[in-house]
Amino acid sequence: MxxxxxxxxxxxxxxxxxxxxxxxxxxxIFSILRLINFAHGDLMMVAGYLAAxxxxxxxxxxxxxxxxxxxxxxxxxxxxxxxxxxxxxxPDVAMxxxxxxxxxxxxxxxxxxxxxxxQPVQIAFPTPGLLQGVVSVGSLTLSKVNVVSFVTGAVLLSxxxxxxxxxxxxxxxxxxxxxxxxxxxxxxxxxxxxxxxFGIASAxxxxxxxxxxxxxxxxxxxxxxxxxxxxxxxAVIGGFGSISGAVIGAYALALLEIIPTALAGIADILPPGAxxxxxxxxxxxxxxxxxxSFRDAFVFLFLILMLLFRPNGILGGRAREEAP
Amino acid sequence: xxxxxxLHVYYGNIRALDGxxxxxxxxxxxxxxxxxxxxxxxxxxxxxxxxxxxxxxxxYEGNEITRHSTDRIVGLGxxxxxxxxxxxxxLTVRENLILGGIQRPAAELEPGIDAxxxxxxxxxxxxxxxxxxLSGGEQQMxxxxxxxxxxxxxxxxxxxxxxxxxxxxxxxxxVIDRLKGKGLTILLVEQNVHQALDVADRAxxxxxxxxxxEGPAAELRHDPRVERSYxxx
Amino acid sequence: xxxxxxxxxxxxxxxxxxxxxALLQLSGLAFWQGLAVNLAIFVILVVSxxxxxxxxGVFSLGHIGFMALGAYISAILSLxxxxxxxxxxxxxxxxxxxxxxxMLGPIPVGWLLATLLAGLLVAxxxxxxxxxxMRLSGHFVAVATLGFLVIVRVLxxxxxxxxxxxxxxxxxxxxxNLWWAAACAVLVVYVVWRxxxxxxxxxxxxxxxxxxxAQSVGISVLTPRLIAFVVSAFFTAIAGSLFAHFITSFSxxxxxxxxxxxVITMLxxxxxxxxxxxxxxxxxxxxxxEGLRRVEDSTLLYGLSGILLAAFFIxxxxxxxxxxxxxxxxxxxxxMATLRPWRKAPGDGPPSAG
Numbered sequence: 059m060x061x062x063x064x065x066x067x068x069x070x071x072x073x074x075x076x077x078x079x080x081x082x083x084x085x086x087i088f089s090i091l092r093l094i095n096f097a098h099g100d101l102m103m104v105a106g107y108l109a110a111x112x113x114x115x116x117x118x119x120x121x122x123x124x125x126x127x128x129x130x131x132x133x134x135x136x137x138x139x140x141x142x143x144x145x146x147x148x149p150d151v152a153m154x155x156x157x158x159x160x161x162x163x164x165x166x167x168x169x170x171x172x173x174x175x176x177q178p179v180q181i182a183f184p185t186p187g188l189l190q191g192v193v194s195v196g197s198l199t200l201s202k203v204n205v206v207s208f209v210t211g212a213v214l215l216s217x218x219x220x221x222x223x224x225x226x227x228x229x230x231x232x233x234x235x236x237x238x239x240x241x242x243x244x245x246x247x248x249x250x251x252x253x254x255x256f257g258i259a260s261a262x263x264x265x266x267x268x269x270x271x272x273x274x275x276x277x278x279x280x281x282x283x284x285x286x287x288x289x290x291x292x293a294v295i296g297g298f299g300s301i302s303g304a305v306i307g308a309y310a311l312a313l314l315e316i317i318p319t320a321l322a323g324i325a326d327i328l329p330p331g332a333x334x335x336x337x338x339x340x341x342x343x344x345x346x347x348x349x350x351s352f353r354d355a356f357v358f359l360f361l362i363l364m365l366l367f368r369p370n371g372i373l374g375g376r377a378r379e380e381a382p
Numbered sequence: 383x384x385x386x387x388x389l390h391v392y393y394g395n396i397r398a399l400d401g402x403x404x405x406x407x408x409x410x411x412x413x414x415x416x417x418x419x420x421x422x423x424x425x426x427x428x429x430x431x432x433x434x435x436x437x438x439x440x441x442y443e444g445n446e447i448t449r450h451s452t453d454r455i456v457g458l459g460x461x462x463x464x465x466x467x468x469x470x471x472x473l474t475v476r477e478n479l480i481l482g483g484i485q486r487p488a489a490e491l492e493p494g495i496d497a498x499x500x501x502x503x504x505x506x507x508x509x510x511x512x513x514x515x516l517s518g519g520e521q522q523m524x525x526x527x528x529x530x531x532x533x534x535x536x537x538x539x540x541x542x543x544x545x546x547x548x549x550x551x552x553x554x555x556x557v558i559d560r561l562k563g564k565g566l567t568i569l570l571v572e573q574n575v576h577q578a579l580d581v582a583d584r585a586x587x588x589x590x591x592x593x594x595x596e597g598p599a600a601e602l603r604h605d606p607r608v609e610r611s612y613x614x615x
Numbered sequence: 616x617x618x619x620x621x622x623x624x625x626x627x628x629x630x631x632x633x634x635x636x637a638l639l640q641l642s643g644l645a646f647w648q649g650l651a652v653n654l655a656i657f658v659i660l661v662v663s664x665x666x667x668x669x670x671x672g673v674f675s676l677g678h679i680g681f682m683a684l685g686a687y688i689s690a691i692l693s694l695x696x697x698x699x700x701x702x703x704x705x706x707x708x709x710x711x712x713x714x715x716x717x718m719l720g721p722i723p724v725g726w727l728l729a730t731l732l733a734g735l736l737v738a739x740x741x742x743x744x745x746x747x748x749m750r751l752s753g754h755f756v757a758v759a760t761l762g763f764l765v766i767v768r769v770l771x772x773x774x775x776x777x778x779x780x781x782x783x784x785x786x787x788x789x790x791x792n793l794w795w796a797a798a799c800a801v802l803v804v805y806v807v808w809r810x811x812x813x814x815x816x817x818x819x820x821x822x823x824x825x826x827x828x829a830q831s832v833g834i835s836v837l838t839p840r841l842i843a844f845v846v847s848a849f850f851t852a853i854a855g856s857l858f859a860h861f862i863t864s865f866s867x868x869x870x871x872x873x874x875x876x877x878v879i880t881m882l883x884x885x886x887x888x889x890x891x892x893x894x895x896x897x898x899x900x901x902x903x904x905e906g907l908r909r910v911e912d913s914t915l916l917y918g919l920s921g922i923l924l925a926a927f928f929i930x931x932x933x934x935x936x937x938x939x940x941x942x943x944x945x946x947x948x949x950x951m952a953t954l955r956p957w958r959k960a961p962g963d964g965p966p967s968a969g
Contacts, residue, residue, distance in 0.1 A: 094754055144933045150754040151674045155883065156932050158876055159925040166921030173917060226484060233470050233481050240468035243430060245456030245485045245532060283872065287765070290758060355769035358762035365755050366747065 064198060066316045072204035074312030075211030078305045079266035080289035081296065082215065083259030085304040089235035090255055092150055094290060096157040097137060099282025100164035101260050102267030105130040106183065106277040107168055109268050111175075113184045127264045133164070134260025135253055143249070161282070168279040180278040183271040207269045214265060215305055218258070222301060227254055235299075284354070291361045297370050314360060318353045383408045383567055384429070384460075384536060389438035391421075391428055398424045399435070400591035406536070411558070411568040413578040413599065416588035417611070422571040423465050425588070426540050429569075430462040431455045442536070457485055461534035465541045465571075467525040471514030475505055478513050478524055482531030498527040501557060519550035526557065536567045543574045555581055579603045629801055636797045648793050652861055654901055655796035659803045659854040661881045661893040666807050667847035668887065673752060673840055676875060677760035678851050680767035681741060683870035685733045685852025686859035687771065687778055690787045692729035693860070698786050705776035716788065726790040730856040734849045741848030745841045764875065771867040778867070785864030791857045799857060803850050808890045808944070810846075820888070820942075877904075880928045885938050892940030899939070903927065 080098060087095050108129045112122035141160050145153060172179065189203045222228035230251045233241040242248055270285065271277050288311060296307025384406040391399035399421050406412045414422050427433045429440055431452035440448045447455055461482075470478050476495065483494050499506035502523045508516065516524060522542055529537060539558070543551040555577050562568055562581065572578035579585060579599045587595035587608060595602065602608050639648050660682065668674045691703070696714040699706065715725035715732075748759050771778050778784065810816050818839045859865060877900070885896020907920035931938065 094758065141929055145936075148932070148936065151757055152932055152936060154674075154754045154757055155879060156929055158879075159928040159932075162876060162925035163922050166918035166925070170916060170918035170922070173915075226480070226488075229473070229477060229481060230484060232473060232477075236470050236472055237468055239432060240464060240470065241481070242432065242452045243456070243462045243464055243468075244481045244528070245453045246481070247453045287761075352769060352773060355766040358765050361762050362748070362759050365751055365759050369751075369755065 061197065067313075068198065068200055068204060070312040070316050071309070072201075072207045073315070074309035075207045076266050076270055076285070077288055077292045077311055078211050078215060078308035079262045079269075080285060081292035081304040081308045082218065082301050083262045084286070084289050085293045085296070085298055085301065086231070086255045086259050088293065088298055089300075090231060090238070090252060091142070091146065091153070093142060093153045094150075094157065095142075095259075096154065096286055096290075097160040097164060097282075098157075098259065098263055098289065099284070099286025100161045101130055101134055101263040101282070102270060102285055103168065103277065103279060103282040104133055104164060105264035105267030106271035106281065107172075107181075108264075109271065110181060110183055110277060113186075119186050119188070123268070126268060127261050130264035130267070131257050131260045134256045134263075138253060138256040143252075165279045165282075172279070180276050183275055183277050185272040185275065189272045201273075203269065203273045207273075210265060210269065214262065215301070218262075219301060227251070231255060288357070291357060291364075294361060294364055294369075299370075311357070315353055315357060318356045383443055384569065385439075385441040386425070386429070387439045387441070389425070389428060389435045389440070391424055391433055391435050398591055399428065402438070402588070402591070402593060404586050404593060404596070406567060406569050408567055409565055410583045411562045411570060411581060413582035413585040414569065414571045414588060415573075415575050415578055415585060416594075418573075420588040421591040422588055423540055424591075426462060426538050426569070426571060429455075429538065430460065453485070456532055456534075459533075459535035460538065461529040461532050461536070462538040463525050463529040463540060463542065465544065467521050469513040469516075469521050469524050469528065472512060474510055474512055475516070475524055476509040478528050479505075479509075479531050482528035485532060494531050494533070498530050501530070501560070502527050519546055519553070522546060522550070522554060523557075526554075530561075534566070536569065537561065539568060539570045539572075541571055541573060543572060543577065551577065575608070625805060632797055632801055636793050640793055650901070650905070651793055652791060652796045652857075654897060655793075655800040656854050656857050656861070657878070657881060657897045657901065658800045658894055659850055659857070660878050661885065661897050662803055662807050662890055663847040663850040663854070664878055664882050665885075665887060665890065665893045666810065666850075667844050668882070673749070674754075674757040675760045675844065675847075676757050676879075677763035677767070678847070679870050679875045679878065680764040681737050681848040681851040682855035682858065682874075683767055683771060683867065684737045684740065685730075685855025686865065686870070687784070687855075688733035688736055688852075689726075689729045689856035690784060690859045691777060692732060693726050693788060693790070694786065695788070702786055703777070703779065710777075723790045726788070726856075726860065730853055733856050734852045737852035737855075738845050738849040741845045742841070745844040745848075749840045749844065764871070768867050768871060771870075781866060781868075783864050783866045787859055787863040789860055789863050791861040796857055796861070799853055803853075804890060804894065806846075806850075810843075811890060811944075877924075880924060883928065883936075883938055884931055886940035886942065887938060888942035889938070889940035889944055891945040892938055892943075895939055900924070 080102065084095060084098050087093055087098075105126050109122055109126040112125045113119070117125065137160055141156055142153065145156060169179065172181070185203075189206055192199050192201050193205060194200075222231060230241065230246045231254070233244065233246060234248060234251050238248065241251075266285070270281070274281070289308075292308040292311045293304050294307065295310050296303030296305065298304075386402055386404045389399050389402040390397070402421070402425055404412070404414070404425075414425065416422055424433065428435050431447075431450055431454070435448065438448070439446055442455075442458060442460065445458075447458065450458075470481065473481070479495050479498065480491055483491050486494060495509075499509075504520060505524060505527055508520065513521065513524060526539070526542065529539075542554050542558070546554065551574060558568065558570070559581050570578060570582065579602060582599040584597065585599045585602050586593050587602070595605065595607065597605075636651070639651055642648075660678075664675065664678050667678065691706075691710070692713055692715045694702065694714060695716045696712075699711055699714060703711070715729040716723075717725035744763055748756055748763075751759055772780050774780075775782075811820075855870075881896040881900045882893060883896070884899055885894070886892030904920060904924060907923055911917050911920050
């Protein structure tokens with residue numbers, strides 16, 4: 059039983075790292091622009107495709123990774139310049155809807171490019187040997203991808219924190235996130251700050267995309283939809299205000315997701331005699347094993363509850379007065 | 383040094399500035415006074431590039447800067463301390479100051495911080511504190527200090543006495559006087575007409591988006607219209 | 616205080632639509648008939664969404680979830696008894712016995728009842744959902760409603776005793792024809808249009824423009840929004856039933872993101888807040904989509920229509936965010952006035968000023 063639980067926790071830590079890489083990027087952009095960039099998930103998808111095609115073309119892994127990150131950053135910067143900059147200052151919903159449109163363009167563009175390249179809709183991802191297989195730690199079996207996800211996440215996010223707190227660009231981002239007009243008056247170059255935020259977010263999304271594709275073993279143009287929703291939920295849990303918040307939210311979400319799966323198995327796991335047979339039957343009836351598939355619904359319900367009662371995240375904090 | 387010529391600014395369909403022209407000479411302290419909604423802050427924001435005028439020109443040291451971006455205007459030596467202070471509450475005092483000097487080379491930042499904390503010694507004690515924990519008066523000092531970090535040649539101050547206790551207001555105006563003594567050109571918007579006219583060389587009175595009166599501060603102080611509307615005689 | 620309307624306008628509009636529908640039915644051109652049904656269904660969807668979001672400025676991204684519920688509920692209810700037994704063998708007994716497939720001469724009363732029931736049930740769901748979500752605003756309510764869409768989809772996939780889960784739900788009797796679709800569309804357009812002109816409508820628009828100001832003069836912010844939300848969900852569910860009994864086979868994947876985006880595009884292009892704008896928006900986007908679909912079929916460049924429609928959407932948001940009509944409506948009176956000079960026979964004297 060504890061073995062099972064530990065295994066779940068390990069999976070959660072790995073999933074949490076992926077969510078964190080994405081949530082941080084989302085939170086970064088939101089904090090400065092008040093834009094929820096739903097195309098963020100599609101950046102992950104694009105990264106997966108770039109990596110796959112680079113590897114198919116025979117590039118060694120480091121070169122493929124660089125191509126992937128570079129290409130994704132370019133897409134992210136273009137996205138900002140073409141679709142978001144012209145509507146900066148528009149109502150929130152307009153920007154949200156635009157991000158959906160951008161996502162549609164990326165998805166359909168990838169679909170088209172895939173087809174033109176003679177590929178099927180869903181492509182098997184060439185997971186590098188490094189990430190395949192498992193590693194044994196004590197009585198636990200950890201998949202290599204999980205371990206790498208966790209370590210990569212930790213390293214990148216630490217680097218990012220250092221950058222944001224120590225560098226002038228990072229300081230400008232903080233200022234822009236807190237009070238954009240005031241930051242402007244200091245002489246902060248807003249366009250440059252926004253572009254940098256998009257660049258960083260895209261790079262993080264690229265790494266997340268690579269890890270996600272490695273885990274899933276396949277890529278398709280629509281793979282970005284669920285991750286971005288999860289990333290958004292993570293960011294909301296964390297309060298949408300800070301990097302650390304987004305990270306905490308991400309791991310919290312990953313742990314939260316264990317609950318339906320764990321609950322689902324409870325009726326089976328409980329040792330006989332622990333509860334009365336009648337209660338046992340009741341549990342088995344109410345919590346079918348397929349509860350795990352309710353996971354997404356459960357997570358969203360949680361999101362709605364959070365938005366209602368704790369819009370500033372688990373950590374609470376100052377109520378930010380909504381603009382009328 | 384600064385010339386505004388026939389500025390017109392619209393907020394949607396509402397005309398906020400209706401042909402504003404004014405001048406600030408080098409080394410002068412010019413006050414812009416008027417009631418709420420007259421357009422004083424709008425004028426300042428237009429100078430700083432936060433708002434685009436639909437008509438008119440702004441000239442600084444002979445060059446037209448009407449459609450320059452804010453960061454370029456700061457680079458030219460104009461610094462704007464906004465109404466309501468707008469310090470970054472979640473950042474420390476030191477970080478606020480660094481942001482004020484964001485356009486200066488890294489090496490000049492520490493000496494810059496030293497220089498402004500000399501003018502505002504209270505801030506030196508609080509360098510590591512979060513901006514949001516400072517009192518109203520201290521925040522105003524921080525805002526001015528922050529504006530000074532970019533070593534401006536023209537300082538724009540928007541309602542520095544807003545919401546401050548009388549003792550604090552005195553202090554702030556002492557500082558403003560001191561800065562003027564150092565040769566800094568200042569454009570001051572103020573509700574506290576008394577203090578403003580005391581410290582200014584010249585002044586403009588704005589009403590409904592236009593300049594209604596102008597002249598040397600000493601004269602305006604005794605102008606019956608100013609006395610009635612703003613000085614409460 | 617209701618604003619009295621000249622009866623002329625609406626009557627003429629209904630007459631005009633009837634003529635067009637009759638012509639189409641008689642022509643026997645199945646393709647155009649199908650397109651017209653599509654148009655009618657989308658008009659209902661977009662006008663309803665306009666009511667919920669465009670009028671109030673509060674965006675619902677989950678509305679297609681109501682459509683899905685309407686589709687499934689009405690389809691389950693209207694399945695003939697025998698089909699139910701074969702097709703949905705695990706339905707609970709009380710439901711398995713219901714089969715709303717009765718006909719009264721040419722009129723499918725059973726189906727109409729099923730549709731009505733579906734609409735009411737979904738309206739009930741919307742009341743709950745709306746009461747909870749209407750407190751949020753801005754993009755947060757948009758994302759929360761997106762959550763609703765996901766939840767509905769997950770529920771549809773999982774309660775497969777009722778819905779057949781991920782398998783296609785087919786064997787639905789094609790009750791929907793052009794008359795019914797057009798009639799519903801006209802009805803919905805009329806109701807929403809009257810609503811806009813009523814005091815409720817004005818309250819909605821007031822709180823859209825300035826929530827705080829509206830509250831300060833005593834206009835309750837929640838009630839107009841909630842009413843709009845529930846009514847629009849009702850209509851959306853009706854559209855779902857029309858849809859289900861038109862294409863006769865579907866699965867939960869149909870009622871998801873692509874359809875949502877399509878409807879939103881139509882709404883924005885037409886103008887949020889304008890009922891006639893919605894109708895125009897549907898026409899414009901369907902025309903473009905249909906044209907692009909032909910291009911895709913002939914060039915095999917699948918995905919092109921998605922890209923171009925999305926790019927079109929972005930251009931509208933950037934260059935004309937209020938859409939074609941903004942919040943204005945086509946005034947039938949001014950339309951009539953411009954037509955008047957033409958109706959004068961030549962030689963009758965100078966035409967009157969328009």
